[in-house]
Amino acid sequence: MTDHIQARDKTIKKWIHDIGQVIIKEKDSYLEVEQKTAANDLVTNMDKWVEKELVERIRTAYSKDRILGEEGFGDSVKNMEGTVWLLDPIDGTLNFVLQNENFALMLAIYEEGIPVQSYIYNVTTNELYAAIKDGGVTCNGQPVEIPANRCLNEGLLATNSSIMTKDKYDGIRKIARKSLGLRLVGSAGLETIEVAKGSIVAYIATNLKPWDIAPGILFMKELGLKATQFDNEPVDLMKNNNIIFAVPKAHKEIMDLIHE
Numbered sequence: 675m676t677d678h679i680q681a682r683d684k685t686i687k688k689w690i691h692d693i694g695q696v697i698i699k700e701k702d703s704y705l706e707v708e709q710k711t712a713a714n715d716l717v718t719n720m721d722k723w724v725e726k727e728l729v730e731r732i733r734t735a736y737s738k739d740r741i742l743g744e745e746g747f748g749d750s751v752k753n754m755e756g757t758v759w760l761l762d763p764i765d766g767t768l769n770f771v772l773q774n775e776n777f778a779l780m781l782a783i784y785e786e787g788i789p790v791q792s793y794i795y796n797v798t799t800n801e802l803y804a805a806i807k808d809g810g811v812t813c814n815g816q817p818v819e820i821p822a823n824r825c826l827n828e829g830l831l832a833t834n835s836s837i838m839t840k841d842k843y844d845g846i847r848k849i850a851r852k853s854l855g856l857r858l859v860g861s862a863g864l865e866t867i868e869v870a871k872g873s874i875v876a877y878i879a880t881n882l883k884p885w886d887i888a889p890g891i892l893f894m895k896e897l898g899l900k901a902t903q904f905d906n907e908p909v910d911l912m913k914n915n916n917i918i919f920a921v922p923k924a925h926k927e928i929m930d931l932i933h934e
C-alpha cells in the first residue's frame with residue numbers, strides 16, 4: 675500500500691466512525707423525509723447531512739480532488755480524470771426510514787479511473803468493510819478471505835426489487851430458479867458485502883447509479899470476483915448500469931442464461 679493511500683485510509687476510517695456515531699445517536703429522532711423520483715425513492719435530512727459533512731471534510735483535506743455525491747453537494751463530474759470520490763451517504767434509505775437498520779454509508783476513490791479505495795459501512799452493526807488496491811479486503815481490520823467459487827445451484831442469489839416490479843426482466847426467473855433461493859436486502863452496498871463474504875453467490879441488479887456500484891468494483895477485484903454489466907462489459911461509472919457482482923462460476927452461468 676502506498677504511503678498516500680495508507681494515510682488517506684486512516685483518515686477516512688476516522689471520518690466514517692465519527693459520522694456513523696452521529697447517525698446512531700440521531701437516527702431515532704424526527705426525520706424529514708422527502709420523495710425524489712417516486713414514493714420509494716426517498717431522501718432524508720440525514721442523507722443530506724452525511725453527504726455535506728463528507729464533502730466538507732474532503733474539500734478541506736484534499737482540495738484538488740473532485741466529488742460525485744448522490745445528493746448533489748459535490749461537483750458536476752463528467753469524467754473520471756484525476757482523483758474522484760464517489761459518495762452514497764445512506765445506501766438503503768428506505769430501510770433506514772422503515773427498518774432502522776440494513777443501510778450503509780459508502781465511499782469510493784478512483785485515481786485516473788482506477789479504483790484504489792472503497793468503504794462500505796454497515797452503520798447499525800458497526801462493521802466497516804474496506805477494499806484497498808492490491809491490499810485485499812478487510813472487515814474492521816480483519817482480512818476477508820476469498821469466498822468459495824460456487825455455482826448457482828450451490829448458493830443464494832440477491833437481486834433488487836426494480837427487476838421484479840419495473841424492469842420486467844423475465845430472465846431473472848430462470849436465473850433464480852437455478853439458485854437455492856432469492857434474497858432482497860434493499861441496499862446495493864450490503865448486497866455487495868454478501869457477495870464478498872460468500873453468503874450469496876451473485877447480486878444482479880438493474881439501473882443502479884454510479885455511487886451504488888463504485889465501491890463494489892474494487893471489492894470484487896481484490897477478491898478475484900466478477901463485476902460486469904449484463905452484456906459482460908465493464909461497469910461504466912458515468913451512467914446507470916445493470917450489474918452482476920458474482921463469484922466466477924455463478925457469473926459464467928448467469929452470462930450463459932442471459933444470452934441463451
Ligand code: 2AM
Nearest residue numbers: 714715764765766767834835860861862
Ligand atoms: P439508495 O437507498 O441510496 O437510493 C435498493 O434496491 C437499492 O437500489 C439501494 O441500494 C438504493 O440506493 C438503490 N437505488 C438506486 N436507484 C434507486 C431508485 N431510483 N429508487 C430506489 N432505490 C434505488
Ligand code: CA
Nearest residue numbers: 762765766886
Ligand atoms: Ca444507493
Ligand code: CA
Nearest residue numbers: 762763764765
Ligand atoms: Ca443513498
